[in-house]
Amino acid sequence: MKRNKQWNVSKALALASLYHFLHSAAAACVVPFLTIYFRQLGLTAQFVGIIMGAKCFIFMLCTPFWSYYAGRHNKRRILILGSLLLSVGAGLLFTLIPPIDKEIGYKFCNKSLYIKNSWKQNARPEDKHYIGDVKMNKFAHTILPTVVNAALTSHPRSTLQAEIKENLQVLTTVETAIANRISSLKQSQNTGLSNITHSYVSTPSEDIGSTQTTDDYLQSKWNQLLQIKDSGHVGTMGETANHFPVKEDNKKKNRTSDVYSSSVNSHIMKGDAVLKVGSEDRLEKQRISTKYDHSFKILDNQHQTLVLLLLAVSLWEILASALEWIADDGLYDYLDFVDSVDRYGKQWIWGYLGTAGAALSIGIVVDRLDCFINAYTSRIAVHFYGYAALITLTLLVGVFYPIHTARKNDMINHTVKGLHLLGGDGRAMLYVITVFIMGAIRSTINNFLFWQMQDNGSGEAFMGVALAIGFIAEVLLYLFKDRMLKIFSFSGSVTFGLICLAAQVLYYSFLWSSWAVLPIQILNAFSNGALWWAVWGQANDLATPGIERTLHKIYHILSFGLGASVGSFCSGFIVSSFGIERLYQACSATAMVWLVVFLIAQSKIPRQKRLNYSRLLAADTSDMSDSDDAQDWLVTALKGDFVQK
Structure with a gap:
């Protein structure tokens, strides 16, 4: 007789946690520092906003497609391993893109060295004409x-x-x-x-x-x-x-x-x-070069670099976007198959810990290097080397990642039902707009906060510390999540989160030194963590059985896809025209204005709560009373009535 296969759930969860730890650590080596890399290549804020906006837009389109395709054709493990392998090569492509002007790399690199070291300390012998942010003709x-x-x-x-x-x-x-x-x-x-x-x-x-x-x-x-x-x-x-x-x-x-x-x-x-800097100087150099060389170029150096980076970022995002949802879907179906769904949802903690550790480590390592590793390689390439190394380790773990493909995949039908639920509830639409605005503001922080720190003489070590503080603060607050949501309620948590977000971005506009950003990062626990937990809680109360994760994905796409894309495009133009300080002040004002609208509109919309049938079915019968209301809950659920509160 053939023995039944034994399912080791604890081992599967350990592998899943290790996978998320390594994958998040790899992403933290590059993604937060991408805009610094673009700046050292010589791109303006407007072009940086275009590239980051395109990246978020591709994420919004490709992530649902890969998730549906993998589940439909039972190709989850193949897509995960293929995406990890190809992402290594796509990430290393960035190291081959030359800067517009090598002098720009020295300028922003040595600016931090000038603050933390003595004059001329880390200047190369052959480049002594670069001292701090002082640039020699x-x-x-x-x-x-x-x-x-x-x-x-x-x-x-x-x-x-x-x-x-x-x-x-x-x-x-x-x-x-x-x-x-x-x-x-x-x-x-x-x-x-x-x-x-x-x-x-x-x-x-x-x-x-x-x-x-x-x-x-x-x-x-x-x-x-x-x-x-x-x-x-x-x-x-x-x-x-x-x-x-x-x-x-x-x-x-x-x-x-x-x-x-x-x-x-x-x-x-x-x-x-x-000494002209930015696009005017480069255009002037191109005019002079064309005049004397009698050569014609369709694009100048800056636009050529923009096109190359757009192609590299697009390829990278198309490949990397397949990872997050496919791995999450595979783990959920696996736990659902072995009746352990209650243990799903904690792997993000390991992802946050991996992000904090990798950002801190890579920032310290890069900050201690010279501006150029060799004559042609900037020290910023170390970010991509670290990414490639950690993705390779993730690939090894991905071979054993717990994955199960359900026989029935109704992702499209679930998405339609989820959109219908959100569109038919007034309070849900307030949360939809909230996550969109939050995604747009968060994109401005991710894109230009490090620029603001760099202008104040900050090195990448301080940037890594700032990231680590924010993620660790969210993990620590998670220990008190249930108590906080019970005290403040969902709407109260959203209100407090928006207040903290507005205060945080307003504080960013007045940074005065490299370390000043560190204390305010504690507010990430409320401006990001508490706000999202309230949104998830509202989605769970609104959802019908099997639609909870679909609503989470819709919110995720609206925030990190559509909202972040719009925010990146707009923030690039605002920084180019008015500066980073004005951008963050506008973001703070936007958050406060939406907070007022949110409170007023919420008070005018009647509150409706749909019965959460999955919770009732999973509840312990010993906790149920013998009253008529408790005995008739199934009848009410079958009728599909709403409970007015």
Whole structure:
């Protein structure tokens, strides 16, 4: 006789928890830091919003499709393993996309190093012209290095350092003098040289010393000018110099970058020159390149990078979106098959712990590396390497993941019923709009909070700590979930969650240092955790048997798909036009306005509660009274009546 197969539910749940721990840890290595990666590639906030909005929109379309296809054709394990394997390659594709300008990576990388380390501490020897967020003109790095050396040897080092620290201004570039005077120098090599360079060159007795005459000194400078001109740099420098206006007022100094360069004279000269950053500078470089190279490009470097990232993100999201719902459906059907559904729903805790641990660890590791691992690889690539390693481990666990495919899969019918339930209940529609607004606001936090922290000198270690605090706070509050929902009720928990969310984003708009974000992250327990638990509770009360998880999925898609997509698109344009501070203040105002509307509308809508038949069937008969109302509950359930409260 064939022995019956034994089902080890505890082992299956342990494997499922390990799977969620590793998969969430892998996602935490990359997803929260994606916008930082896009920024270091040189994309503007508007383009970042477009990419993240497209990512969320693809998630909204692909996740239900993969879930339905896997259940319909009994391909859950194959899709999980295939998605994990292909996601490794798709994630590593990001490391092959070159930045628009390598200087941008140094700027944002060294900005945090300047805050936490001493001046010049982690600068590479071959890139000493990048110090903190101070950016040296690339032309000055290649032109007349001997002139800078002469200045450093002729002037006391302490005097130069004091002058740089005191003024910290944009210095005049050497190409200005060369471009404006090179033609005159050709015509008057012997007689006019000293007159032309008098305003740019200090007397040799002051800068070079008594051992060298004025004629010899000027002749050596002339030879250097000829060498530079022969090397082909003068045309570019001359054109570029015309785009550096001098002496901006103090109100515009906060938008300028510090430029250090050598000049024709033997000492370093000071001046205010605006170093254009962002799309204008790149468009200007493209115009100059087209003018001199006589080459035509359909897209400039920034738009080429945007297209490459859109393709990479789309491919990655199409592959990765198959994981979450398919694994969840397989585990639920498995537990339902062995009559242990009551043990379903706790695996998210391990996912949160994995997210917190991975975000903290990867942030600390990356923050301790140099800006570039080698000549071509930025340290941001470590995020994708960590993702690939953890996904590989997840793949090994996925081979043994507990999966069972039910014979009957009515996902489409359940979705139609769930939408009908939500559309036919006024209070449910309030929760639908709430999760949509919450998803839109959350997307702005996920996309640009790290930008705000980076602007205040924060490194990735602080970013990882901030993420870890938020997720751990939600796990700790979960221990008091039932008591909290009983005290505040569903509507009270939503109200308190919206208040905390509004306060949280308003606080983000006033960040003043790298650590200031850490205390407010505790509010994540209420602005995200408590709010979602109230939404799930309302969905469970509204649902008919077998529709609870369908309502959860609809809320999930509305928030993390549609809401996050709209929020990402809008936030990118708002940041480009008004700044991150105004974005978060607008989000705070939106949350408070919707809170007022939510309370007013809820008071006007009559409250209806449908009997939860699955709860009644699962209830212990010993807890039921012998009253007529308790004995007639099945009759009421069969009639499908509503209980007015």
